Amino acid sequence: MTKVELTRFRIKKGKEEKAQEWMDFLNDHHTDTVATMAGEKMYVESVFKEKNPDGYTYFYWCSVQGEGGNAVEESESYIDKKHLEYWDECIDMEYKPVDMELEESLVAPAVEKVIKEK
Numbered sequence: 001m002t003k004v005e006l007t008r009f010r011i012k013k014g015k016e017e018k019a020q021e022w023m024d025f026l027n028d029h030h031t032d033t034v035a036t037m038a039g040e041k042m043y044v045e046s047v048f049k050e051k052n053p054d055g056y057t058y059f060y061w062c063s064v065q066g067e068g069g070n071a072v073e074e075s076e077s078y079i080d081k082k083h084l085e086y087w088d089e090c091i092d093m094e095y096k097p098v099d100m101e102l103e104e105s106l107v108a109p110a111v112e113k114v115i116k117e118k
Helices: 016-028 030-035 078-090 109-117
Strands: 003-010 042-051 057-065
Touching: 016 030, 016 057, 016 078, 030 078
Parallel strands: none
Antiparallel strands: 003 057, 042 057
8 A cells, every 4th residue: 555644853953054054964865765765665756945924944855655665764775764864963852843734635547556566
């Protein structure tokens, strides 16, 4: 079964530049970052940024993932290790992440076929 998620995480005050550095790192290492997705059975992963009027910056993580993938914490990839370092430094764990409720998910038949083959 494919899992589609959207979750909001808050960036710690004063870590906004570091959080941008994190996203720049992932984008600058796009090929290696995408290569980590197969082991996680991650098909799509997108991050959106919101500068909220409450004075905080939020990242919204949107993902489409299959079952039985490896946890990012178990990865030996330098990308995943660096990703977790940034996560620990930037994500405000005093703020409870907000999981959005999925109302509808449309997947083109050609894409769904490829996912099911994996």
